[in-house]
Amino acid sequence: MNEAKMNTVEAMPDPSRRKFLNTAAFAGLAGAGLSVGLSACNKESTPAASSAAAPAAAPAAAPSAKAASSGLHTHMAPGELDTYYGVWSGGHSGECRILGLPSGREIKRIPTFNVDCMSGWGITNESKKIIGTRPDGRLKYMTGDTHHVHGSYKDGTYDGKYFWVNDKIHSRLARIRGDVFECDAITEIPNIQGFHGIFPDRRDPVDASINYTTRVFCGNEFHLPKPNDGRDLDEPEKYGTLFTCVDAETMKVRWQVKVDGNMDLVASSYDGRFAASNQYNTEGGARYEDMMSAEMDACVFFDVARIEQAIKDGKFYTVGDSNVPVVDGTKAANTDPKTALTGYVPVPKNPHGVNATPDGKYFICSGKLSPTTTTIDLAKVADWFDGKLDDIRKAVVAEVEVGLGPLHTTFDGRGNAFTTLFLDSQIVKWNIEKAIQFFNGDKSAQYVVDRIDVHYQPGHINASMGETKEADGQFLAVGCKFSKDRFLPVGPMHPENEQLIDIRGEKMVLLADHPVHPEPHDFVIVKRELIHTKQVCNLDDHPLAVKDAKDSGVFRDGNKVTVKIASLAPAYTLREFTVRQGDEVTIILTNLDKIEDLTHGWAIPQYDINFTVNPQETKSVTFKADKPGVFWCYCTHFCHALHLEMRTRMLVEAA
Numbered sequence: 001m002n003e004a005k006m007n008t009v010e011a012m013p014d015p016s017r018r019k020f021l022n023t024a025a026f027a028g029l030a031g032a033g034l035s036v037g038l039s040a041c042n043k044e045s046t047p048a049a050s051s052a053a054a055p056a057a058a059p060a061a062a063p064s065a066k067a068a069s070s071g072l073h074t075h076m077a078p079g080e081l082d083t084y085y086g087v088w089s090g091g092h093s094g095e096c097r098i099l100g101l102p103s104g105r106e107i108k109r110i111p112t113f114n115v116d117c118m119s120g121w122g123i124t125n126e127s128k129k130i131i132g133t134r135p136d137g138r139l140k141y142m143t144g145d146t147h148h149v150h151g152s153y154k155d156g157t158y159d160g161k162y163f164w165v166n167d168k169i170h171s172r173l174a175r176i177r178g179d180v181f182e183c184d185a186i187t188e189i190p191n192i193q194g195f196h197g198i199f200p201d202r203r204d205p206v207d208a209s210i211n212y213t214t215r216v217f218c219g220n221e222f223h224l225p226k227p228n229d230g231r232d233l234d235e236p237e238k239y240g241t242l243f244t245c246v247d248a249e250t251m252k253v254r255w256q257v258k259v260d261g262n263m264d265l266v267a268s269s270y271d272g273r274f275a276a277s278n279q280y281n282t283e284g285g286a287r288y289e290d291m292m293s294a295e296m297d298a299c300v301f302f303d304v305a306r307i308e309q310a311i312k313d314g315k316f317y318t319v320g321d322s323n324v325p326v327v328d329g330t331k332a333a334n335t336d337p338k339t340a341l342t343g344y345v346p347v348p349k350n351p352h353g354v355n356a357t358p359d360g361k362y363f364i365c366s367g368k369l370s371p372t373t374t375t376i377d378l379a380k381v382a383d384w385f386d387g388k389l390d391d392i393r394k395a396v397v398a399e400v401e402v403g404l405g406p407l408h409t410t411f412d413g414r415g416n417a418f419t420t421l422f423l424d425s426q427i428v429k430w431n432i433e434k435a436i437q438f439f440n441g442d443k444s445a446q447y448v449v450d451r452i453d454v455h456y457q458p459g460h461i462n463a464s465m466g467e468t469k470e471a472d473g474q475f476l477a478v479g480c481k482f483s484k485d486r487f488l489p490v491g492p493m494h495p496e497n498e499q500l501i502d503i504r505g506e507k508m509v510l511l512a513d514h515p516v517h518p519e520p521h522d523f524v525i526v527k528r529e530l531i532h533t534k535q536v537c538n539l540d541d542h543p544l545a546v547k548d549a550k551d552s553g554v555f556r557d558g559n560k561v562t563v564k565i566a567s568l569a570p571a572y573t574l575r576e577f578t579v580r581q582g583d584e585v586t587i588i589l590t591n592l593d594k595i596e597d598l599t600h601g602w603a604i605p606q607y608d609i610n611f612t613v614n615p616q617e618t619k620s621v622t623f624k625a626d627k628p629g630v631f632w633c634y635c636t637h638f639c640h641a642l643h644l645e646m647r648t649r650m651l652v653e654a655a
């Protein structure tokens with residue numbers, strides 16, 4: 001597998017900094033007795049020291065604390081706006097975030113799979129309907145784990161319409177509207193666990209006139225019994241994984257494909273023909289030790305048009321009580337390329353990450369447990385599916401060593417790739433065409449262009465517009481999983497460190513560290529011209545809107561009481577309202593203010609209610625008035641000089 005030899009242009013980095021490397025990262029692997037694939041270019045044998053460091057007094061300056069000056073404008077003067085939006089996941093916080101870049105300032109949090117008491121997400125009826133409820137009205141899930149954020153495309157670049165993010169815990173896909181940066185739909189995918197990577201398609205594989213996103217592809221890591229209803233509990237050989245396609249507009253699950261192994265990250269081709277996912281655990285192991293014996297796993301390609309034709313032809317089955325059509329995409333069932341729905345391109349070893357180059361030619365997989373990146377030529381993959389290439393492995397046009405623990409790759413649009421090296425705590429910049437030359441036998445081809453230390457243990461990486469054909473090669477952000485000594489110590493929980501790197505020149509320049517609340521996984525960087533937001537809501541978007549102050553009042557139907565209220569700074573339209581103990585109360589609050597940035601809040605003490613309403617927005621809550629007494633409902637969001645006076649008495653008469 002290692003035709004290539006390490007090809008380095010730079011000496012070892014500052015050894016004083018290296019002492020922070022590989023403690024946590026290597027400790028886990030060493031504990032598992034693993035040395036797989038990690039020897040080829042191990043330049044330093046840092047012992048697996050305990051990550052429990054000495055008590056954290058305020059540290060001296062971190063080893064490479066000197067600010068780099070590359071000329072890239074990252075410090076926004078007061079009032080100055082950023083030139084890019086960063087759309088960030090928030091990991092097991094369950095949320096998403098919007099950053100301004102290149103400053104790195106966090107502008108907004110988007111509650112998604114979490115409950116957020118600022119906005120009322122998970123508290124209002126409208127948000128509960130999106131998240132999903134149990135028969136008793138409680139939220140179906142209170143937790144979520146967002147990993148991957150990707151935007152909708154038109155003509156190979158972002159159209160700013162939607163962003164999608166996965167929830168790994170409960171196998172859900174959420175959609176975020178690009179015009180308000182709020183979640184508007186969540187879909188739970190049936191019969192899978194460990195829903196990991198996602199990627200939207202970039203154009204339609206069948207209808208050439210559709211040059212925008214209509215599908216979102218979803219990878220699936222964990223093997224499960226099918227269906228997972230108590231059968232086959234400890235018979236892992238009967239478990240399986242399903243690759244899923246969700247409709248971008250309706251958010252309904254369109255189809256699933258049974259596959260071998262675990263599907264991790266996802267990419268889609270610019271021509272719309274292929275989706276692909278890096279696959280590990282070819283072994284199909286249910287136990288940790290069983291997942292790493294094979295030297296080769298795969299990058300699995302899905303021929304989207306063929307899959308959809310097979311479903312039209314009735315060649316599908318369903319699983320359990322799901323009515324989603326499932327086709328067989330296992331390797332054994334797809335041996336004839338001319339009819340194959342899937343193609344398994346062998347890649348070493350437990351690969352992680354698959355990324356499409358901005359020119360649309362290649363997908364790049366990282367080795368994770370192999371120090372290599374694998375460059376796959378999409379035209380050759382198409383040749384295999386068309387019966388013109390005898391061995392799909394021949395679609396690999398480069399497989400070169402780049403460093404230890406390669407995970408994710410981004411691009412500058414000038415032919416260079418930037419790959420995170422988790423174990424080396426570095427980013428390696430390498431030239432794709434030179435790597436192909438080197439792999440073809442030209443051992444003088446210097447494909448590694450530069451390396452830079454990051455702090456510490458990087459996961460995802462993305463360059464400005466790097467996932468589009470408009471990759472502009474200005475800067476990249478890298479999500480470092482450990483911040484260690486980079487920020488003031490705040491106790492045992494450390495933030496993560498998002499670092500910003502100038503990639504305009506030959507050499508990368510580290511520009512900034514930013515602490516982030518754990519734990520963002522992935523992000524995209526979108527130039528601001530592509531995002532068009534609405535700053536004031538539309539009154540007509542909510543059917544229950546209280547459109548006129550005169551419509552306010554208390555409306556009783558048996559023990560169901562609807563309280564209609566409007567807010568108009570600095571007062572609510574009702575000064576007080578009365579309900580009875582035992583009533584089911586629905587409060588509908590419309591913010592009639594039309595001025596941008598004039599948001600109001602609504603909190604009810606002891607009833608555990610708080611939410612905000614933006615200008616011209618309507619939200620509602622429903623609760624049982626189970627406690628008699630006086631409850632001052634007040635505005636929680638500063639709105640006016642008389643904000644503190646903005647309140648209403650809820651009188652609950654004892655039964």
Ligand SMILES: [Cu+2]
Nearest residue numbers: 600635639646
């Ligand atoms: Cu107010």
